[in-house]
């Protein structure tokens with residue numbers, strides 16, 4: 001079938017992919033999260049598998065199905081996602097696509113927080129989540145190729161390049177996620193590929209076509 005067609009440049013290579021949002025509990029019924037459908041990360045996982053890779057997809061909560069030909073691990077929080085990623089090391093390549101919540105609730109409640117009618121709610125104290133990409137990019141068992149994303153609403157290239165350096169990534173896929181672009185939740189994406197040696201601006205593509213091109217680029221960079 002289609003899954004088996006074509007050359008297999010990543011045959012035998014282990015690749016970790018993160019995808020989707022994370023959910024950070026406030027109490028048993030409420031959470032904070034980033035907007036993310038998981039479409040781009042899941043399609044990248046599938047595209048890498050079609051190139052022969054042994055893909056370990058660490059997925060936050062999404063409504064789309066697990067990709068074909070991929071081993072999927074389901075997690076909820078950023079802390080769980082980091083643990084699941086580190087449990088897959090060593091690996092050859094890591095592609096961190098997840099829209100990880102930057103903060104979690106410092107002390108989530110064991111019981112549902114009841115509203116007090118007419119009273120302002122207590123403020124939520126937040127604490128910073130671990131940075132999974134940065135951890136992997138500086139890890140003792142760092143994969144040979146580390147790829148991140150940068151979701152920006154302005155200054156896409158400057159912010160993307162800062163993330164490349166700060167997080168120890170080889171490539172950053174920077175995209176404009178302003179509401180007017182329709183990228184969030186939609187089926188297309190417009191990305192800039194940022195590397196230490198330059199930037200490549202890709203045209204407007206479907207998320208599947210971004211995945212195909214990125215998987216091919218990853219295979220070429222890994223070989224080179």
Ligand code: CTP
Pocket residue numbers: 018078096097098099100101102129130131132133134147148149150151152163
């Ligand atoms: N990322 C991660 N763990 C986090 C936050 C981000 O692994 N706790 C990864 C994302 O998967 C992505 C990259 O880091 O590959 C950039 O995420 P982004 O949210 O754009 O960057 P941040 O460093 O969180 O900065 P900010 O949200 O302030 O722009």
Ligand code: CA
Pocket residue numbers: 100101102
């Ligand atoms: Ca962030």
